[in-house]
Amino acid sequence: MLDLAFIRNNADTVKEAARLKNNTIDIDALLELDRRVVTLQHEVEEARAQQNALSKKIQQAAKEKNVELRNQYIAEGKQLSESIKEKEPLLTQLQEERYQLLLLVPNIPDPSTPVGKDEDDNVPIKYWGEKTQFDFPALDHYDLMQRLNMVDIERAVKVAGSRSYALKGDAARLELALMNFAFDRLARKGYTPVIVPSMARDFCFVGNGQFPKGRDQVYEVEGQDLYLVGTAEVSITGMYKDEILKAEELPLTFVGYSPCFRQEAGTYGKDTRGVFRIHQFNKVEQYIICEADHEVSVRWFEELERNAEELIQALELPYRIVNVCTGDMGDGKVGMHDIECWIPSENRYRETHSCSYFHDWQARRANIRYRDAEGKVHFVHTLNNTAIASPRILIPLLETHQQADGSIRIPEALRPYMGGQEYIGR
Ligand SMILES: Nc1ncnc2c1ncn2[C@@H]1O[C@H](COS(=O)(=O)NC(=O)[C@@H](N)CO)[C@@H](O)[C@H]1O
Numbered sequence: 001m002l003d004l005a006f007i008r009n010n011a012d013t014v015k016e017a018a019r020l021k022n023n024t025i026d027i028d029a030l031l032e033l034d035r036r037v038v039t040l041q042h043e044v045e046e047a048r049a050q051q052n053a054l055s056k057k058i059q060q061a062a063k064e065k066n067v068e069l070r071n072q073y074i075a076e077g078k079q080l081s082e083s084i085k086e087k088e089p090l091l092t093q094l095q096e097e098r099y100q101l102l103l104l105v106p107n108i109p110d111p112s113t114p115v116g117k118d119e120d121d122n123v124p125i126k127y128w129g130e131k132t133q134f135d136f137p138a139l140d141h142y143d144l145m146q147r148l149n150m151v152d153i154e155r156a157v158k159v160a161g162s163r164s165y166a167l168k169g170d171a172a173r174l175e176l177a178l179m180n181f182a183f184d185r186l187a188r189k190g191y192t193p194v195i196v197p198s199m200a201r202d203f204c205f206v207g208n209g210q211f212p213k214g215r216d217q218v219y220e221v222e223g224q225d226l227y228l229v230g231t232a233e234v235s236i237t238g239m240y241k242d243e244i245l246k247a248e249e250l251p252l253t254f255v256g257y258s259p260c261f262r263q264e265a266g267t268y269g270k271d272t273r274g275v276f277r278i279h280q281f282n283k284v285e286q287y288i289i290c291e292a293d294h295e296v297s298v299r300w301f302e303e304l305e306r307n308a309e310e311l312i313q314a315l316e317l318p319y320r321i322v323n324v325c326t327g328d329m330g331d332g333k334v335g336m337h338d339i340e341c342w343i344p345s346e347n348r349y350r351e352t353h354s355c356s357y358f359h360d361w362q363a364r365r366a367n368i369r370y371r372d373a374e375g376k377v378h379f380v381h382t383l384n385n386t387a388i389a390s391p392r393i394l395i396p397l398l399e400t401h402q403q404a405d406g407s408i409r410i411p412e413a414l415r416p417y418m419g420g421q422e423y424i425g426r
Contacts, residue, residue, distance in 0.1 A: 116325025129318030140345030177417035186255035196235035204238025207366030232256035355385035
């Protein structure tokens with residue numbers, strides 16, 4: 001959410017941001033509604049002030065035993081109460097309408113964000129590692145997993161329907177190894193490990209920006225104010241709602257873990273083979289709460305990205321980084337980079353990590369603030385990036401490290417989390 005005063009004073013900038021982000025919000029309608037709220041608010045406050053003045057006049061008239069004047073004031077007071085009683089419900093309703101519109105206003109993209117319509121317009125900015133070449137007929141992740149008895153999709157689909165899977169054998173161990181590997185590396189950097197609720201209340205999803213627009217991507221717990229999170233980002237944002245932190249407490253740096261649940265509405269027929277796009281997966285998440293300063297946010301954005309690169313390089317996976325364009329980045333982001341790992345079987349890079357900074361767009365929605373050294377209160381800045389999301393990361397991992405004999409080499413960095421094992425299938 002943007003500051004209402006900012007929108008009032010920078011309507012064209014906000015309209016341009018909405019246009020660049022394919023966001024259809026009507027800023028003029030929002031500002032018109034805002035003017036009605038401000039006018040009505042002023043009338044109600046005026047009427048209240050007159051009521052206070054009148055009650056003093058009534059007391060004064062009573063003291064002077066001036067019955068006629070006193071009755072006149074009382075009559076005036078009644079009229080005022082009537083008009084306040086009539087205006088207040090309308091004011092409350094218009095304020096709620098304005099708030100619901102404010103939630104739909106996008107953040108302003110950083111000038112370094114490429115202008116574009118969709119992911120095809122994302123701009124590659126860095127490549128690392130040579131695209132894997134094989135001197136034997138290489139298999140895709142699903143064939144590799146089936147041959148090594150590491151996945152059971154049929155039975156999982158029986159249990160939970162389409163886009164379900166069960167990891168078995170060394171793939172199941174790999175997933176937990178990857179979670180521990182990511183948790184460990186970030187905890188050693190001083191990030192606070194946190195295992196958060198995977199069911200969260202509505203306000204958490206409003207806080208990170210998933211609601212109201214992305215409600216169709218979220219599973220709801222029937223009859224309760226509880227929804228399954230699509231990322232630990234939702235729960236961490238919700239944990240700090242309505243808090244005023246001390247400046248010296250910042251930055252808060254988290255490495256979070258949660259199962260993630262996504263409806264994947266609108267992706268029917270896309271990525272249906274294997275485990276690329278599923279309804280439930282596990283993710284280790286990097287999350288920062290820092291002071292409200294653009295340079296500070298950018299430094300954390302760069303650190304979060306470097307952290308992910310370190311993990312991917314340790315897994316010896318070729319990847320590239322793309323600067324996500326305005327049409328693909330979503331409402332809340334100021335800047336966003338995706339890291340895409342090379343998928344040999346698809347002969348292309350595909351997203352495995354997503355790194356974003358928001359300035360105070362999320363913090364305003366979740367009302368997360370801090371008091372600076374002078375005692376002034378500001379909304380914080382928030383950022384997040386994937387550390388490792390599995391089983392999607394298993395796709396480049398298994399494919400890239402497959403051997404001619406059909407086994408799979410486990411990268412050095414992962415072996416300590418796999419009991420020292422060096423290969424799968426040997
Ligand atoms: N439906 C899905 N199936 C498998 N993996 C997924 C799915 N959706 C997202 N992921 C994985 O989770 C990563 C992060 O998802 S994201 O929506 O892009 N970004 C976030 O959730 C942020 N909180 C950063 O992690 C993706 O890059 C991808 O690796």
